[in-house]
Amino acid sequence: MSSYRYLRSSFAFHLYNRGFSTEAATATFQQPKVAVRTQQSDPTNHTKDDVGKLYTMPMNVRNKLFPKYILPKYFEQLSDTFHETNIIVRQPAVELIDYLKRADYNRPVIRYVIYGKYGCGKTLTLIHAMNYAYNNNFIIVYVPSVWRWFHWSKEVVSAERDPAIIDLPLDASAWLKHFELTNAELISKLDLRLSKTYEWTRREKSVENSPLNELVFFGINRAKFACQVIDALLYELKNHACQNSCKVFAAIDGYNGFFQTTSRLKTAERVQLVPANVSLTHSFSSFIKNDWNNGAAVLVADDHATVKGHYNFHLPFHLLQKAGVESIDPFIPINVPEYSPLEFQNYLDYLEEKRWLQRPEGRDEIDFITQRNPRLVNTYCANR
Structure with missing residues (x-):
């Protein structure tokens, strides 16, 4: 017998005499739990039976709707870490999607307001609804964060058309780029065209009956006119929706930020500005008026889109204030609470x-x- 076999047999005999066994020497291993997932990957089919389950947003949909730095930071980091975008199907999202499915789009646009305490999932509820809209061929007009425009804008200039109005050209151009990424393919498929001519300079104009995508590309490449292009784009989308050429889904996160009385924006003379001075405020707050049909507007009332003194409030009437409520009245409120025990x-x-x-x-x-x-x-x- 070789020395190795002798030592091995001696060690086994020693364990036997000590009463040890291989089962006792093996560490206990507990299999990790596995989350329950819904079989319905399309939010259109989500019902109350799916509440509490996970659904995975396809990567191609996520990349179109939510490119880098658009999703909430903590959620984007988690999704990048796990290499998948999973969302809990929650009751508020199912309720909102059910409203969207049963709405009569021949009537004036319905406004829905998502509200809730900080961190409860208002933005993810909006994201869930946007996935539904994307799958059902809505043109999506998405403002990821009103707060960023009024706190972290890179360039502030007076509008040539009205010195009392302030333009944020770089932010407007970036918004158009995101809009193009999300909607260019659908707009081309629907063959949407301009209803009139827009003249920017003596030499530059967007001619009537030219493709709508050309207007968007012009705003991306000529940031100076980006805010005016947004006005024209939103007008054209309303016009096409009323003619049943397309369906439009407006999604604005932090909508109450448009109605605050302070911001970090300052002019070249160091004069502090308020959101009411900014052209983008007028563009998007006017867009969601119910003077058009064949669309929906889903808005988030977020306490972090307000001044610090209002962080303790989360109800729409506190956050939107009188001007904000009047701009969207009547609306349907959607409350987002904390997780249920099942979720x-x-x-x-x-x-x-x-x-x-x-x-x-x-x-x-x-x-x-x-x-x-x-x-x-x-x-x-x-x-x-």
Whole structure:
């Protein structure tokens, strides 16, 4: 017998005499839980039976609707880490999509206002509804964050057409680029064209009956006129919707930001501006008036789109104030609460499945600390 075989047999005999076994020596391994997923990948088919389950947004849809830095930062980082965009099907989203499916689009546009406490998932509810609109061939007019325009704008200039109005040309051009990414293919398919001629300079004009996409490309390449191009684009979309040439889905996150009395914008003379001075405010607040049909407007009332003193309020009438409420009255409110116990447990199952939740036995602790607030759940689990 070789020395190796002798040592191995001696060690086995030693374990036998000590009462050890290979089963006792093997560490206990517990299989991680697996989240429950819905079989319906299209939000059009989501019902109350899917509430609490996960659905995966196709990557091609995400890249068109939500390019880099458009999604909420924490959600984008999590999606990039897991290489998939999973969203919990929640009751507010199912309710909103049901309203959209049953709406009479021959009547004036209906306004829906998503509201709720900070971090409860208002933006993700809007994203879920946008996925529905995209799958049902709506042209999507999406403003990801009104707050950014009035706090982080790169360029502020007086409008030549009216010195009392302020343009944000770089932000407007960036918005047009995002609009083109999302809608250019559908606009070409529908063959939407300009109803009249728009003259920008003596030499530059967008001629009647030219493709609508050419107007968008002009605004992207000539940032100086981007704000005027947005006005023209929104007018044309309303016109085409009223003629039943297309359906339009307006989605504005932080809509109440248009009606605040302060901002970080300043003129070259260091004079502080308010959102009412900005042309984009007039463009989009006018766009969602109910003077057109064949569309829907979904707005988010967000406490973080307001001044700091209003962070404790989350109800639409507090956030929108009188001017904001009057601009969209009547509207249908959609409340987004914290996770239900079912949604909470299934989401933790998903984090455990992805090995993101390192201490599965700490679920009660997570529940107590976060009160099932979706954003806090993500933040707390990421730091454990």
